[in-house]
Amino acid sequence: MYAKVIVDVPAKQTNRAFDYEVPASLSKWVEVGSRVGVPFGPRVLQGFVVELQEETQVDVTRIKPIQNVLDLVPPLTEELVSLGRWVSRVYLCHEVTALQAMLPAALKAKYERAIGVGEESGEQSLLDMSDLQEIVSFVKSKGSVSMDALMERFASDGALIKQLLSAGILTEVQVVKDRMNTKKALTVFPPAGGSGLEEALAELPARANKQQDVLRYLMEHPHAIRLTELMETVEVGASTVKSLADRGWIELREVEVMRDPYAGRAFTRTKPLPLTEEQSSVFAEIRDAVAEERNEVFLLHGVTGSGKTEVYLQSIQQCLDMDKEAIVLVPEISLTPQMVERFKGRFGDLVAVLHSRLSNGERYDEWRKIMRKQVKVVIGARSAIFAPFTRIGLIIIDEEHESSYKQEESPKYHTRDVAVQRAKQQNAVVVLGSATPSLESIEKTRRRRDRDKPPFRLLTMRERVASRPMPPVAIVDMREELKNGNRSMFSRSLYKAIEDRLQKKEQIVLLLNRRGYATFVMCRTCGFVSQCPHCDISLTYHQSSRMLRCHYCGYAEREVTQCPSCQSEHIRHFGTGTQRVEEELSKIFPGIRVIRMDVDTTTEKGSHEKWLTMFREKQADVLLGTQMVAKGLDFPDVTLVGVIAADTVLNLPDFRSAERTFQLLTQVAGRAGRHEKQGEVFVQTYTPEHYSVQYASRHDYIAFANHELDIRANLGYPPYQRLILVTFSHEQVPLLVRSAEAFVTRLKEIAFTYRAQQVDLFTNTLSTDQSFQMDVLGPVASPISRIKDRYRFQCVVKYRGEDQAAEIVAKAVAWFEERSAKEKLLISVDVDPQYLM
DNA sequence: AGCACGCCGACT
DNA sequence: GTCGGCGTGCTC
Secondary structure (H helix, E strand, O other), X not given: OEEEEEEOOXXXXXXXXXXXXXXXXXXXXXXXOOEEEEEEOOEEEEEEEEEEEOOOOOOHHHOOEOOEEOOOOOOOOHHHHHHHHHHHHHOOOOHHHHHHHOOOHHHOEEEEEEEEEOOOOOOHHHHHOHHHHHXXXXXXXXXXXXXXXXXXXXXXXXXXXHHHHHHXXXXXEEEEEEOOOOEEEEXXXXXXXXXXXXXXXXXXXXXXXXXXXXXXXHHHOOOOEEHHHHHHHHOOOHHHHHXXXXXXXXXXXXXXXXXXXXXXXXXXXXXXXXXXXXXXHHHHHHHHHHHOOOOOEEEEEEOXXXXXXXXXXXXXXXXXXXXXXXXXXXOHHHOOHHHHHHHHHHHHHHEEEEOOOOOHHHHHHXXXXXXXXXXXXXXXXXXXHHOOOOOEEEEEEEOOOOHHHEOOOOOOOEHHHHHHHHHHHHOOEEEEEEOOOOHHHHHHHHOOOOOOOOOEEEEEEOOOHHHOOOOOEEEEEHHHHHHOOOOOOOOHHHHHHHHHHHHHOOEEEEEOOOOOOOOEEEEOOOOOXXXXXXXXXXXXEEOOOOEEEOOXXXXXXXXXXXXXXXXOXXXXXXXXXXXXXXXXXXXXXXXXXXXXXXXXXXXXXXXXXXXXXXXXXXXXXEEEEOHHHOOOOOOOOEEEEEEOOOOOOOOOOOOOHHHHHHHHHHHHHOOOOOOOOOOEEEXXXXXXXXXXXXHHHOOOHHHHHHHHHHHHHHXXXXXXXXXXXXXXXXXXXXXXXXXXXXXHHHHHHHHHHHHHHOEEOOOOEEOOOOOOEEEEXXXXXXXXXXXXXXXXXXXXXXXXXXXXXXXXXXHHHHHHHHHHHHHOOEEEEEEOOOOOO
């Protein structure tokens, strides 16, 4: 038996499967998806088995055996292995990188040196000594032992061990280990049925009160119990229990336990809520698709507050009734305790939660619950799409338009597209939910190619539950405010509204759209702005540490009080940071209680949750923050939402900026008046006439989408054409420009050949897609033209058609890497980029 | 990514 | 005459 193995070396030359022999002793354990240790050149590496075969084409004398198998159960399924291949092909990354992304960090390989028995047995005469024989057979019995363990076992024989090593009887080997240890806990095991405990009780001396208590407790509860728990309930010390174990009456041993991040938290169980008419008809569609196991993608367009979550919950129930599994994806930022609570409340212990705030150990344990089929539902961010389920019935992506679904490091996958692919593989249903669907998705519900039906099906919920109206949105023209002499960041109408709510003791959410509004430091005399010496970007001021930092390379310097350029002392912090809004609020409304949520105040674990709870409990009047206050929060007493500056995103040089502005305004407007009290929204802007502001104020998604789709069609942007961003970097500009230009020329050549042949490079068959068309823009300097002392150039590949372009770009990249490897030129490819920078 | 093999300058 | 520079190529 032979195995094809992808080794843990993310490099171009090793980006293929290598053949290994499966030794008979391991054949039981080696499966597709197994993690194995394999000899690779002079060392031992971790690898993934991607195929098993009886025969091999490789010269048998070169084939080495698999050294060991790292897990009892393969951590990847066959289906995930092929999904990995798909990801690597579509997003142009090494196959290991894709496979690695599917596993918790705990399973990243750790390489360790250890002692094993040498191959040539060296000076056999040494083995006559019995001490040495003992050592050798000890090592032999274990396969390999770490040096520490060996020294501990044979502490007095250090010299002998050294001798054995130099004689080659023992030798240093490399082993692949897991990074993560399972957590163990001492557990007490009473004899089955509690038999013999009564006799034990009789044997104890009368004054051994504590031991008697333990025995009595165990007679009443004759099942295994954690030592710590037993000590707490019976109020005894560990020694008491240990002495019982020493006499053999009970057993005490280490048992692997799961770290449960939600341990000790009671979740109130909830029952399905009655659905509104709209909800039921949407639910019926999804339920039928799940019940019939149709591979279908729904785009659920439901206004904020229309009760999408309840539809999700009941759809999942349908899945569970069929003994199938469900994956729920939410943006990291809205994976709040409230959200978790709703799912745990409905499905209890059948839910695993995966998010970035878990420790590696906790995440590993949640992941193992999925592996072991202890759970049926996973709720998590991005990477939860790779949950090792085997019977997926339903995949839900909430807030599907969120750009955080795109991973920014390799593999640069888009979760939505991976979900659609995975659902195809498992014949599952996908539900994409949003109040402001991405233009990519809405276009897919309309697209008709030939006579095929559109790839996605649109479901709509227009009504909020309990028929609460959408809050009125007032657009405030800040130019007018300025003309009327108001130079503060609050317009007169927002000021009055805040004053009014404070008086009524109702709550306020204020949103500051900070992207592009970082707090930089400028000299008011000469205009000097502190720049990063290694990157082409201004430094950002951090109040907490009083430092200026570069967000790209981490460079930091002390805050300046005197201009380095003109020695003036008129240094000012620019940009409307949340801190400044907070300061101004307290100045205008003395005594106002403000909770500020931004990167500075929410880095600490659990702080996000803490602030929200405080706000919910009405310990503050205002929740002030960046994007994170806009998402999915639901506070009954919020009746006023204010957007301080709506158009900061609009001015960014990005074709998606109108879409992002519309989404943000719509999401934040949805925070107001979700309960009995009527809400009100103020949007302050310098461009009130802009269509994204206008449509958002009218809560008119469809009109916005139509308008924006027209623009995209005219400019040839997604969703009508797709993009691939290729970035080059090098320390020297002339070489960089020459290379980037050479790449573009080569890329065009390859594309031309492809078009001439009309051959599908994936399958090597004649292409059926006659409409394929590709265009290359650039190369031009990247918007951030230097990072870490390397200059950056980029080109944008625009194309129509499906995934062939990735293959063409891959060919050009391979050509480029081959010819420029020695020059340390770096090239990076982003398929379907979210930002062109 | 490592690591070894392999051809040209400053040294015991 | 050697030791070592890192360019090139391989790893089942």
